[in-house]
Amino acid sequence: MIKQKVRVKTFQINGIDVTGRSDSTILEVAKEHDIHIPTLCYLEGLSCVGACRICLVEIKGSNKLIPACTGKIKEGMEVFTDTDRLHKHRKMILSMIFAERTHTCSVCVSNGHCELQDMSVELGMEHSQVPYLTNRFDIDASHERFVNDPNRCILCTRCVRVCDEVEGAHAWDLVDRGLDTRVIHDMDDPWVESESCTSCGKCVQVCPTGALSEKGVSATEMVKKKSLIVNLLEMRNRER
Amino acid sequence: MITTLEELEEIANKKQCENNECREELRVCIGSSCLSLGAKEIEKDLKKSVKDRGIEHRCRVKGVGCNGLCAAGVLVSHYDNESGEEVLYEKITEEDTDKLAKAVESQKPLEEHRSDMSRGFFAKQKKIVLENAGYIDPDDIEDYIAHGGYRALFTTLNDATPMEVISQIKQSGLRGRGGGGYPTGLKWETVAKVDAEKKYIVCNGDEGDPGAFMDRAIMEADPHRVIEGMALAGYACGAAKGYIYVRAEYPTAVEKLNKAIKQANRLGILGNKIADSGFDFELEVRLGGGAFVCGEATALVTSIEGNRGNPRQKPPHLSDHGLWGEPTVLNNVETFANIVPILNNGAQWYRGFGTEKSPGTKVFALTGHIENTGLVEVPMGMKLSELIYDIGGGVSEGRNLKAIQTGGPSGGCIPADMLDLEVDYDSLKKVGSMMGSGGVIVTDDSSNMVEVARFFMEFCKSESCGKCVPCRVGTTEMTDILDKFINKEATKEDFELLKEMCEVVKESSLCGLGQTAPNPVLSTIKYFEEEYIKGIKDD
Incomplete structure (x- = not known):
């Protein structure tokens, strides 16, 4: 695994500007900013496996749904956690x-x-x-x-x-x-x-x-x- | 130990002389299909008959890899080294061996078993990956070397930089033959550019699609070709260790690969300082324990590590975080088998076959209701009609074609009226199917398409690893709903639910198995909706 320096990235969750350390997941940054994403197999302190698929989120420009617990953040990305598609x-x-x-x-x-x-x-x-x-x-x-x-x-x-x-x-x-x-x-x-x-x-x-x-x-x-x-x-x- | 190209040529010349000592050869197909029809015994009997007739100095009997026409096994080819003439005999049984030896002795072909080699099955194929299959003895590294083997590796190690190799592969336009069609050169380049002390090359030989046996045939017929391709990948990407992951249900392939690796090690073609160049490459075979999901990249490397073969969420991709956390190149058997011909003949030559976006050839396994069941290699972009009728010989028992299923449980069904479709990665995707590893299952008009969809759904259900919810539960639920349609007990609500579940399972599953599991259902709904409607009971 390549070691990269930790930097800070800026992006959006549900239209709100957020920042997070470059090694954090979408879920971690969402929590830091009091944005609630439902989770089930996730537990703070344990590794993340993305098994239950409840924490799936949408990312603008991609048709794929990504679990917030394993999805790493990217500069400028636009994450949506609360859409009709996700609810369904x-x-x-x-x-x-x-x-x-x-x-x-x-x-x-x-x-x-x-x-x-x-x-x-x-x-x-x-x-x-x-x-x-x-x-x-x-x-x-x-x-x-x-x-x-x-x-x-x-x-x-x-x-x-x-x-x-x-x-x-x-x-x-x-x-x-x-x-x-x-x-x-x-x-x-x-x-x-x-x-x-x-x-x-x-x-x-x-x-x-x-x-x-x-x-x-x-x-x-x-x-x-x-x-x-x-x-x-x-x-x-x-x-x- | 050989360290130079000259020494390699020496072995090749010596073997060629040895081969030419006998003017004729009887090549018995010992691919798995013929093997199950008693090819090993036939080879033994032929050897005895040839000896009894005292013509062993003139005619050698040897076992070779899959010839392709599995429907007509056991296949024996009678080859004349001097004239290059070949007579192929089909449906040979143990009773025919003496007659065959007699035919060789008397120079009068055994007409009743003679196969017509001018027909489309042979004439329309273009063999690049399988060029050695049916010709060389897979158990003998010298035979591979005599047919030009390991020259690409030795010349590359002497004359080319890793980046030059990658550039050749990129220019050739080779795309991953495992089904996804990801550009191979790009994959290699990603790993080559990464700074890491350790890197790995992994070959995916866990071919598990129902009706697919291309990789098995390649591994059995020409194991050294795969090994050479992997060693070249190792050189290009800076990896010193490779693994070939083969499913344990392929014992012959495992045996041939292990033997081939041993022989290569003994000659110094694998190991330390190959061709005196400072490049080390070690190769190991790992066995799959019978889980289809282990063909998925992340599950496969987890399985090699000795863990339960469950997939994990991507990214990170293998090129970043692969085997034991190190950058890893994972390619399919057929992809690695394409490397040697590309480097030997150049990227431009390779681009001369196939289409602009999918250059080269593809090996297909033709099965189902088709006359010529077997293994064929054709240029990409060939029309489905040519593949099914000219090469495949059409639908068996004179029935009508209904649909063609490609891509196994991840693919879809293509209706008979789309026979003009040119087969490549993109066109298949466009019509709702996919290339997959190359299994082509032909169904005639007696088939119920809902049952076809159910077959693949049940396959996914029993092969789901159980890690993520949509795949674990969704495939079971959908199998149950499809049963209702087959029993004509479904309701309109069931149909809606089925479509909805297809969407959810496709979009929310963790790995490729779940994400593609609904494809057979979706494509049969798209093209054969009336068969689903028939399964809905009247109110």
Whole structure:
């Protein structure tokens, strides 16, 4: 990778003049300027993968939609985050996420504290535009403190990333592909038998839905500490 | 170890003399298609029969790469070294081997198996990439050298600068044969100009489109051609290491490539200080584990790194951030196979074939309802009608042509009334299909186009890596909706939803797989909408 000097770039988001360091992403600059772009797989402090496609934005002069979380800024670019086309796409994509597995809010531990649920409110999604697929998976409740319910998983891979990038254990990863993709421990072992898992619980705290939860909580009771990762990284950097 | 062009010529001369010791050659096609029909046994039997008849000093039996006419396998060519005459025999089975040896002994051709080589299938082709296929022994580096191999590499290393190589490739107008058609010279130049300690050359041999087998044939028939092209790319871009990523389902190609690399290493054609020039180039074969998505550039390099072969968002492009984060040139097998002839004959010569914007030739794999199933190489810009009728021999069983599918699951269907279309990157794109790697699937009037679309959608569904939502869920949803049309249970709302999903999946997916997955549906809706309407149930 070529190392380039960091400079400041000026461009526009939704017609507003903004500036950002040349190595930042559209999403970072938007946040700095209090411009809201909806995100789902993104989590501050973790690497960006552009998997959920909710944060797609339009760039003038290009027909392509770019995820704001991975899209690097360019001098003079004109970014639009709030167009009819984007609304249509985001709603359809969110519909697909809801249709894929079983997201029944009323019985979910995360009801009321769920980022997926919040997103449907934010985007004004009242019903799924696409037929439900309700793909079914076994629940892993083998761990003494945590539960993994893949039926509520949206494959954002925050758990995989936090375990690898912050905890340094890389206990989680993906198995299979397409609709059958699951997050697993080690060689698809039950959670309790995982040799690499340190039981730190970071994955549970970053999980946007009720897929990873603490044992003993019932519907609506699972409140997650979302700022955990940013605080942790800040403390680490301070020690250095 | 050879270090000079003279030593290379010496090997070539020695091999040529050796080849000329036998006046005649029986060349048995041992490409994968003929291999599955027992070509290896036929080669063995022929050797025995020739020996039994005591004509082994006169006629050599050797295995060669794909001849192209796969529909008529096993193919055996009888070649006369002195007169240059060739008689091609088709549909040879193990029972025919002795008859064939007898025919060679008595100099009377075996008429019932003789193939008419004057017909369009042979006459209308122009072989540049496949010029050695069917002639040389892919297991023998000396045979490649005897046919002019590695001269381009040695002369270039001695006489040309990397920028001169790139300039030749740029002038030739060569475009990536993997399907996208990105200018190869430009790609090389981008990597060559980057300052980096390490750079990589990667060859994409993960050919996975249903109905495509061009790259397999090239790797099996002429592995050294690919290796030489990659070494030249390494020199041009300043890379000392290359990888050939081949799908594990191509065991013969893997075997031939590994053997070829070993032979090249032994002769010092690969390794350190090639041709005494200070240029080092090392080559390694990596196997794909059976995922179509690993043909996508970013997924492919991730897979070589030993990770799950998931694509990642571009940019950064590979030329900037490729294998192990270093600048990387990734080209398709056929692209690398074009390099040697361009450097040997010059860019202007190459531009003499094909069209202004798509110079050169393209190898196509003809499959489906077509008479001459097989592998053909034609100049770009050839009319579809010539490709299907003159070369392909028309639709099989005398039926009528309905559509031609190009570009695999990323491409589209072209209706029969567009036969005048000249085949190149831009014209195919214009009509809603794409060149792709070169698979051409012909469908006759008995086919249901919704089923064709569903076939490709299901393929994408099962090959989606699952990383991004639109591709993972969208391809499944669309397969389900297409099923409704096939079962005549669809509603008007389903049709609207299908079109809407096509748009969303196309525009919002992360990589090329998802972005192009709706193409077969979109093109069949465009040209065969009535078949969708028929799938809508009455209210």
